[in-house]
Amino acid sequence: MGWVAGGIGMDKVHFGVMMIANLEIGYLTPPVGLNLFVAMAAFKEPFSLIVRAVVPFIIIIMLFWLVIVAAWPGLTLFFVTEPPGTGWCGGMSALHCPVRTGVLTMSDLGGDLERLAAAAARADAHHEFIPRITWPDGVRMAVNVTLDFDAMLLRRLMNETPSQLAKGEFGGRVGIWRMIELFDSLGIKGTVFTPGRIVELYPEALRHVHAQGHEIADHMWEHHVPKDAALERDHLRKAAAAIRSITGRHPVGTRSWHSQALLQDEGFIYNSHGHAHHLPHYHRDPGTGKALLNLPFHYVIDDAMFYSFAWLGSGNAAQRISDPDRVCDMWWDAFWQQYQQGGYLNVVMHPFVSGRALRVAMMDRLLRRMQSLPGVWFPTSEELARHVLAAHPAKEG
Numbered sequence: 001m002g003w004v005a006g007g008i009g010m011d012k013v014h015f016g017v018m019m020i021a022n023l024e025i026g027y028l029t030p031p032v033g034l035n036l037f038v039a040m041a042a043f044k045e046p047f048s049l050i051v052r053a054v055v056p057f058i059i060i061i062m063l064f065w066l067v068i069v070a071a072w073p074g075l076t077l078f079f080v081t082e083p084p085g086t087g088w089c090g091g092m093s094a095l096h097c098p099v100r101t102g103v104l105t106m107s108d109l110g111g112d113l114e115r116l117a118a119a120a121a122r123a124d125a126h127h128e129f130i131p132r133i134t135w136p137d138g139v140r141m142a143v144n145v146t147l148d149f150d151a152m153l154l155r156r157l158m159n160e161t162p163s164q165l166a167k168g169e170f171g172g173r174v175g176i177w178r179m180i181e182l183f184d185s186l187g188i189k190g191t192v193f194t195p196g197r198i199v200e201l202y203p204e205a206l207r208h209v210h211a212q213g214h215e216i217a218d219h220m221w222e223h224h225v226p227k228d229a230a231l232e233r234d235h236l237r238k239a240a241a242a243i244r245s246i247t248g249r250h251p252v253g254t255r256s257w258h259s260q261a262l263l264q265d266e267g268f269i270y271n272s273h274g275h276a277h278h279l280p281h282y283h284r285d286p287g288t289g290k291a292l293l294n295l296p297f298h299y300v301i302d303d304a305m306f307y308s309f310a311w312l313g314s315g316n317a318a319q320r321i322s323d324p325d326r327v328c329d330m331w332w333d334a335f336w337q338q339y340q341q342g343g344y345l346n347v348v349m350h351p352f353v354s355g356r357a358l359r360v361a362m363m364d365r366l367l368r369r370m371q372s373l374p375g376v377w378f379p380t381s382e383e384l385a386r387h388v389l390a391a392h393p394a395k396e397g
């Protein structure tokens with residue numbers, strides 16, 4: 001996508017408009033005629049020879065650029081102004097000016113930085129980190145293996161094609177069973193974050209997950225959180241009820257964008273979302289002042305980032321079908337670094353992504369290698385949350 005910049009130095013004696021096209025094919029000719037045009041407008045004799053000769057030429061150039069701007073989808077016109085004394089942001093140097101839609105000044109940038117610093121300070125104030133996390137006796141490091149059981153729901157939300165929906169269905173028909181079989185074969189307990197709608201679609205698979213001793217936690221009713229507060233509560237309650245219909249008990253964990261106050265109101269003890277730290281930590285709700293435990297994950301340990309072809313409708317240039325051995329090496333390095341520090345790793349997988357045979361085989365190798373070291377703990381997210389809440393409770397709000 002290209003862009004066109006027009007600079008208007010309103011504070012300057014020379015008023016000018018520069019239009020510069022920076023298209024992906026390279027720079028098109030930057031017409032400088034508009035400076036001249038405006039300079040000529042100051043002439044005492046508007047019908048002088050030079051005006052009659054040059055003005056039509058300049059008008060043609062202006063029309064040419066207007067047609068380019070109008071006809072090129074995604075091409076945006078920016079105006080860049082500067083306060084007096086900062087120098088005119090013109091010519092090719094306009095390309096290096098802070099550019100965004102609308103009018104931008106250097107003092108705007110200063111204001112932006114101040115707002116950014118204030119937002120960072122506010123965010124900091126709402127987080128409570130655990131400087132020296134400890135695990136149960138004999139445990140050196142904790143690993144949560146977690147499944148986001150989205151199946152085809154996420155694809156439907158994104159209005160993706162039938163072939164993508166079918167890929168999601170694989171997660172419900174095959175992937176979830178394979179992943180649970182893998183965890184069971186290794187004696188590892190995992191957590192399945194599931195949307196309520198998926199509980200309705202695949203109750204048999206989830207009954208099996210529960211029967212094998214794995215945790216089932218919330219992943220929103222339809223994989224999104226409504227803006228309306230009453231509807232949001234309704235969604236969360238429906239999702240919890242769906243899980244209760246399988247497990248017989250209220251879920252205590254979630255991986256969601258639900259508002260923290262509502263989650264705590266509804267009896268949730270942890271969220272596994274966001275990545276303000278690599279260790280479990282607390283987030284304090286600015287309204288209620290209550291702290292909620294977060295079990296963070298990061299996209300570098302998320303299978304979809306490496307394997308999901310056409311992820312979220314991405315174009316060809318963004319496709320990813322990584323070699324499982326490469327992913328295995330990267331994830332092992334992350335594990336090993338945390339193992340040395342006595343830390344934590346949250347592995348995020350999607351049954352429709354990691355449930356494919358070659359990736360199940362990779363996870364089998366990786367998890368076995370982790371298990372070969374002493375002191376590696378694979379609890380459910382709930383089990384880990386309860387340990388942290390007891391061993392490292394949040395400070396009084």
Ligand SMILES: [Zn+2]
Pocket residue numbers: 148149150154219223
């Ligand atoms: Zn999801």
